[in-house]
Amino acid sequence: MSNYILKYSRDDRVKYISHLDFVRMFHRAARRAELPFVFSQGFNPHPVMTVAQPLSVGVTSDGEYMKVGFDGEFSPQDLTDRLNAALPPGFKILSARKVEGKEIDLTKIDRAEYWVKVEYEGSIDAQDIADFLNEPRLIVMKKSKSGVKESDIRPYIYKLDLTGSDEKTAAFSMTLAVGSVYNLKPESVIDAMEKYIDGFKPEFFAVHRKSLLCGDVDYL
Amino acid sequence: MTIALKDKILSKVTKPTRYTGGELNAVIKDPASVDVRFGFCFADTYEIAMSHLGLKILYHTLNDRPDTYCERVFAPWTDMEEQMKERGMKLFALESGDEVTRFDILGFTMQYELSYSNIVNMLMLADIPVRARDRDESYPIVCGGGPCAYNAEPVADIFDFFMLGEGEELIHEVTDEYIKWKKSGKKNKKDYLEAIAKIEGVYVPSFYDVEYNADGTIKSITPNNPNSPAKIRKRIMKDFDKTYAPETIIVPFGEVVHDRVMLELMRGCLRGCRFCQAGYIYRPLRERKSDTLLSLADKLLSCSGYDEISLSSLSTSDFSGLRDLTDGLLDITEKKKIGLSLPSLRIDNFSLELMEKVQKVRKSGITFAPEAGTQRLRDVINKNITEENIVRSTALLFSGGWTNVKLYFMIGLPTETAEDVEGIADLAHKVLDTYYAIPKEERAKQVNITVSTSSFVPKPFTAFQWEPMNTRDMLIEKQNMLKGAIRSKKIKYNWHDNKTSYLEGVFARGDRRLCEVIIRAVEKGCKFDGWDEHFKFDTWLEAFDELGVDPDFYCTRARDYDEILPWEHIDVGVTKKFLIRESEKARAGETTPNCREKCAGCGANSFGTGVCYE
Ligand code: SF4
Numbered sequence: 001m002s003n004y005i006l007k008y009s010r011d012d013r014v015k016y017i018s019h020l021d022f023v024r025m026f027h028r029a030a031r032r033a034e035l036p037f038v039f040s041q042g043f044n045p046h047p048v049m050t051v052a053q054p055l056s057v058g059v060t061s062d063g064e065y066m067k068v069g070f071d072g073e074f075s076p077q078d079l080t081d082r083l084n085a086a087l088p089p090g091f092k093i094l095s096a097r098k099v100e101g102k103e104i105d106l107t108k109i110d111r112a113e114y115w116v117k118v119e120y121e122g123s124i125d126a127q128d129i130a131d132f133l134n135e136p137r138l139i140v141m142k143k144s145k146s147g148v149k150e151s152d153i154r155p156y157i158y159k160l161d162l163t164g165s166d167e168k169t170a171a172f173s174m175t176l177a178v179g180s181v182y183n184l185k186p187e188s189v190i191d192a193m194e195k196y197i198d199g200f201k202p203e204f205f206a207v208h209r210k211s212l213l214c215g216d217v218d219y220l
Numbered sequence: 221m222t223i224a225l226k227d228k229i230l231s232k233v234t235k236p237t238r239y240t241g242g243e244l245n246a247v248i249k250d251p252a253s254v255d256v257r258f259g260f261c262f263a264d265t266y267e268i269a270m271s272h273l274g275l276k277i278l279y280h281t282l283n284d285r286p287d288t289y290c291e292r293v294f295a296p297w298t299d300m301e302e303q304m305k306e307r308g309m310k311l312f313a314l315e316s317g318d319e320v321t322r323f324d325i326l327g328f329t330m331q332y333e334l335s336y337s338n339i340v341n342m343l344m345l346a347d348i349p350v351r352a353r354d355r356d357e358s359y360p361i362v363c364g365g366g367p368c369a370y371n372a373e374p375v376a377d378i379f380d381f382f383m384l385g386e387g388e389e390l391i392h393e394v395t396d397e398y399i400k401w402k403k404s405g406k407k408n409k410k411d412y413l414e415a416i417a418k419i420e421g422v423y424v425p426s427f428y429d430v431e432y433n434a435d436g437t438i439k440s441i442t443p444n445n446p447n448s449p450a451k452i453r454k455r456i457m458k459d460f461d462k463t464y465a466p467e468t469i470i471v472p473f474g475e476v477v478h479d480r481v482m483l484e485l486m487r488g489c490l491r492g493c494r495f496c497q498a499g500y501i502y503r504p505l506r507e508r509k510s511d512t513l514l515s516l517a518d519k520l521l522s523c524s525g526y527d528e529i530s531l532s533s534l535s536t537s538d539f540s541g542l543r544d545l546t547d548g549l550l551d552i553t554e555k556k557k558i559g560l561s562l563p564s565l566r567i568d569n570f571s572l573e574l575m576e577k578v579q580k581v582r583k584s585g586i587t588f589a590p591e592a593g594t595q596r597l598r599d600v601i602n603k604n605i606t607e608e609n610i611v612r613s614t615a616l617l618f619s620g621g622w623t624n625v626k627l628y629f630m631i632g633l634p635t636e637t638a639e640d641v642e643g644i645a646d647l648a649h650k651v652l653d654t655y656y657a658i659p660k661e662e663r664a665k666q667v668n669i670t671v672s673t674s675s676f677v678p679k680p681f682t683a684f685q686w687e688p689m690n691t692r693d694m695l696i697e698k699q700n701m702l703k704g705a706i707r708s709k710k711i712k713y714n715w716h717d718n719k720t721s722y723l724e725g726v727f728a729r730g731d732r733r734l735c736e737v738i739i740r741a742v743e744k745g746c747k748f749d750g751w752d753e754h755f756k757f758d759t760w761l762e763a764f765d766e767l768g769v770d771p772d773f774y775c776t777r778a779r780d781y782d783e784i785l786p787w788e789h790i791d792v793g794v795t796k797k798f799l800i801r802e803s804e805k806a807r808a809g810e811t812t813p814n815c816r817e818k819c820a821g822c823g824a825n826s827f828g829t830g831v832c833y834e
Contacts, residue, residue: 013240013242014242014473016230016236016237016240016473017237017473017474018237018474021237021473021474021475024475025244025471025473027525027527028244028471028524028525028526028527029244029525030525031525031526031527031556032522032523032524032525057236058227058230058231058236086525087244088242088243088244088471088473089242089248090242117223119222119223168222169222204223204228204231205223206223206227
């Protein structure tokens with residue numbers, strides 16, 4: 001058995017697939033590619049596979065990660081080619097690497113870079129964003145297991161730029177905390193902008209995850 | 221730099237992958253490169269539609285033609301419908317996302333009567349006039365097929381034509397004619413309909429006039445066009461082994477009802493249960509060869525990555541190559557770690573042994589369908605299963621470690637008495653006694669018996685097509701009677717509300733006077749009638765009332781043999797004479813042997829193939 005880290009992308013065509021459906025889809029793709037999954041032990045064996053920071057429904061991405069175990073040895077290129085031939089259109093394996101120990105630890109991923117498009121009414125400019133980031137605290141209502149709670153998200157916004165705008169749509173680039181310590185979703189940042197920036201009324205938004213990072217490092 | 225309308229909508233609905241398409245093996249074409257854009261419509265949710273075998277077959281056979289782009293069109297769930305209406309989005313096809321309003325052909329598969337309201341609703345969402353006569357050449361031709369097409373009179377005004385019987389050849393013939401008509405400038409819709417009316421299996425309802433007697437029964441059904449035959453005969457595939465079967469299968473992202481490879485072993489059934497429409501309309505029985513099936517199984521599993529395969533047929537135990545097939549399948553499933561599910565198997569030593577070998581059968585639930593509680597009534601309906609069979613099979617099951625037995629029955633069958641209803645409870649108790657008769661150490665620790673009843677709905681082209689359906693009050697009384705007769709906590713009783721069965725009963729044997737009622741009911745908000753949470757019985761009754769149509773006339777009224785039935789001009793092979801004979805034998809409590817024991821002379825041998833010539 002060998003373990004592999006896969007980096008992959010998901011485009012518009014497959015962005016509405018939930019995490020569970022994604023896992024099932026990937027199992028089927030591996031079966032089509034005739035890659036023998038390692039099955040877990042126990043009462044109800046399932047293929048061994050971990051997805052780092054599962055993507056929210058509706059979000060596209062250029063930099064997702066997962067770890068899988070297969071019975072046998074495969075070159076990264078072979079693995080990539082076989083999976084790409086078997087995946088439904090919209091998914092793409094970008095690269096693969098065989099891992100022995102813990103040189104790549106997907107649980108250490110702690111931030112994500114997003115590109116966010118927001119349709120809005122009112123106005124927004126770079127100064128608004130600078131003022132927004134200068135607020136000592138940015139309090140939004142955040143859902144957690146125990147219910148909806150107030151939360152200060154300011155410490156978890158590592159970077160936020162307005163990268164373009166026209167009358168109706170603004171584009172942002174943001175780097176936010178993900179992971180077990182704190183998980184900040186772009187929609188919470190948009191909620192906060194609506195609350196703290198006067199005259200900015202966001203309506204619809206579209207999110208693209210550019211990368212998943214461990215500190216400043218993108219693994220593959 | 222805008223966000224697409226569809227994304228705004230999809231962010232607000234449940235299960236968005238119902239609407240996105242893009243699944244593995246879905247066919248994508250350039251619409252500009254084809255002559256025909258065909259919308260294959262299924263008037264229910266994605267999960268149900270994508271479980272339907274017929275859709276898979278016709279979708280791929282149409283898309284194998286370079287000149288045709290067949291896309292799937294399903295009923296949006298109510299949250300999606302609301303969003304679509306709010307944002308001005310019309311009914312769309314899954315593959316391209318394009319509106320279907322100007323497609324060339326929309327073909328509905330009509331699987332159950334309760335989807336009629338959804339058909340109308342889908343046309344409305346597509347902004348297409350509902351009545352065929354209101355659609356000019358700029359709108360799609362709307363056609364229908366499937367089991368409900370054999371009596372499609374309740375929706376006759378809505379459709380341009382119906383296809384009767386199996387569609388593998390027929391759908392190509394009507395598409396060819398469409399292309400000819402389109403290339404000649406699509407001048408007059410009638411020209412196209414006249415051209416296809418000559419094709420066997422095509423029924424153009426507007427080419428027939430229906431007249432009524434003063435008592436509401438039908439006086440005559442007469443062709444009004446020289447191209448339309450007096451009787452429309454269903455089509456079947458003569459050489460079923462060689463009949464087109466897709467070697468690819470779309471793999472949905474979300475879970476659907478039948479999320480697996482399905483192998484169609486055979487068409488038709490040789491049993492002749494007198495209540496069963498499928499048993500008559502798909503005659504004669506035809507089989508595929510085991511080798512053909514095994515090679516198909518291999519291809520479908522490889523191209524899909526599915527980890528489960530199931531056998532599809534009306535009665536798997538009657539498949540003559542069952543042993544070869546299952547041996548071959550077990551080879552494949554063991555090698556590939558794949559589950560095999562075996563529905564509609566009779567329980568005997570062979571099938572038990574088989575189930576032991578199969579991975580995915582959990583030893584919990586086994587289903588029997590005795591359908592009736594006493595031997596007398598089982599003889600009436602020609603259900604070839606005896607109490608002894610059931611007791612012996614359940615004894616085998618219980619000693620083999622099975623714990624749950626489900627028993628399916630119908631109530632409201634012709635000639636049914638209180639004794640028959642109580643017989644259901646007796647039979648369940650006998651099954652329970654069988655469990656207790658097994659020594660403790662040799663049986664499973666617990667036992668659960670579930671009795672389910674559905675309400676019998678008389679269907680066209682069955683021996684019971686003349687019978688009155690029980691009234692709702694009668695059915696409720698019988699349900700209560702049965703509830704009272706079940707004395708053990710180990711026996712659970714499930715029953716259905718019979719309002720939907722009543723409506724099904726009205727449509728099943730309905731005529732053209734119901735078209736306006738259906739349209740009215742949809743205008744008043746009826747849709748998804750097969751879904752309890754959406755079924756609006758009172759609204760339906762209002763619609764009947766407003767249009768002065770008495771639903772009981774269709775449902776609870778007994779017919780004479782010489783009454784002209786709304787489907788009198790349809791020929792399914794099985795003759796009226798045979799059905800009368802079966803009806804008489806039912807009344808006398810006499811059984812009819814199956815096709816392999818002795819041909820009963822049903823008329824289906826006129827197709828020149830199948831079990832009739834074995
Ligand atoms: S003609 Fe005879 S053998 Fe053929 S389907 Fe009818 S009853 Fe069965």
